[in-house]
Amino acid sequence: MYTVKIENVSKSYRKFQALHHIDLQIEKGLYGLLGPNGAGKSTLMNIISTILTWDEGRISVYGYDLKKDSHKVRELLGYLPQHFQAPGQFTGEEFLHYVASMKGMNNRQKRTIEVQRLLEQVNLTEHTHKKIKGYSGGMKRRLGIAQALIGQPKLIILDEPTAGLDPSERIRFRNVMERLGKEYTIILSTHILSDIETSCEHVGVINKGELLYQGETEKLASLAEGTVWEISVPISHYDEVEQAYTVLSSRREQEQMVFHVLSKAEPKHRATCVKPTLEDGYMALINGVIT
Numbered sequence: 001m002y003t004v005k006i007e008n009v010s011k012s013y014r015k016f017q018a019l020h021h022i023d024l025q026i027e028k029g030l031y032g033l034l035g036p037n038g039a040g041k042s043t044l045m046n047i048i049s050t051i052l053t054w055d056e057g058r059i060s061v062y063g064y065d066l067k068k069d070s071h072k073v074r075e076l077l078g079y080l081p082q083h084f085q086a087p088g089q090f091t092g093e094e095f096l097h098y099v100a101s102m103k104g105m106n107n108r109q110k111r112t113i114e115v116q117r118l119l120e121q122v123n124l125t126e127h128t129h130k131k132i133k134g135y136s137g138g139m140k141r142r143l144g145i146a147q148a149l150i151g152q153p154k155l156i157i158l159d160e161p162t163a164g165l166d167p168s169e170r171i172r173f174r175n176v177m178e179r180l181g182k183e184y185t186i187i188l189s190t191h192i193l194s195d196i197e198t199s200c201e202h203v204g205v206i207n208k209g210e211l212l213y214q215g216e217t218e219k220l221a222s223l224a225e226g227t228v229w230e231i232s233v234p235i236s237h238y239d240e241v242e243q244a245y246t247v248l249s250s251r252r253e254q255e256q257m258v259f260h261v262l263s264k265a266e267p268k269h270r271a272t273c274v275k276p277t278l279e280d281g282y283m284a285l286i287n288g289v290i291t
């Protein structure tokens with residue numbers, strides 16, 4: 001059963017069309033929204049979060065129409081905006097209490113339990129009483145994730161939640177999300193493929209406001225089957241290869257350069273076709289090598 005249904009949604013900022021007829025169906029669990037800078041990810045997330053309006057199309061969230069029943073949707077929603085800011089003079093704990101009160105959690109004792117649980121979940125317990133202005137970027141991000149989880153929302157929208165997190169925080173974040181994804185719908189946007197590779201079963205890829213793919217994350221890699229080639233050339237041919245192909249990776253092996261490149265046709269250099277990774281599938285889509 002789909003919890004979020006987006007049908008034929010378009011959005012323009014004055015004359016610039018940021019989203020073109022987007023159709024997306026999202027089920028309970030973790031859903032990854034992928035796309036390069038300016039693809040339209042935040043626009044779409046702000047629309048689902050009821051912050052932005054849109055021009056045409058229909059969106060429903062847990063059966064509620066987003067236009068007619070936006071107040072109902074807001075009650076189900078936890079949201080981490082891309083540029084999350086919290087007042088620096090608050091401590092982490094005070095801020096979470098404040099957000100929880102705004103969400104209608106009036107019972108102080110219950111609120112305290114919830115705040116402590118969330119601080120622990122995002123690994124901020126030892127900074128509970130520290131002022132937010134003294135937090136690092138990663139700590140602020142984690143606090144942002146905690147405030148999005150207040151009140152156990154059924155739909156959690158996280159716009160680039162892992163920006164600024166170090167590798168161990170990223171792993172911790174993934175574990176928390178995987179656990180929550182068993183019960184709730186979580187949509188997260190990212191450019192970091194490793195964030196979604198293991199945790200999101202389904203993914204949508206957008207570029208320039210167009211939806212290029214939606215489906216199983218695993219299958220994104222196989223879309224690029226037959227278009228990823230390994231080429232080994234002398235170092236002096238480096239520029240030639242870079243100009244001729246979309247280079248996915250390169251490494252030096254003694255006097256040779258070994259490239260992985262994208263190409264629909266077999267390259268003119270001696271090349272071996274290799275099994276694509278998720279990143280290759282994504283790059284092939286974004287570069288228009290596959291459609």
Ligand SMILES: Nc1ncnc2c1ncn2[C@@H]1O[C@H](COP(=O)(O)OP(=O)(O)OP(=O)(O)O)[C@@H](O)[C@H]1O
Nearest residue numbers: 013016018035036037038039040041042043044082
């Ligand atoms: N308020 C606005 N007015 C005009 N254009 C906008 C506005 N907000 C976004 N855009 C444009 O819409 C397009 C989509 O932007 P959006 O922020 O949704 O992309 P994104 O995929 O979230 O990018 P990023 O990963 O860089 O945050 C971009 O070309 C952007 O410049």
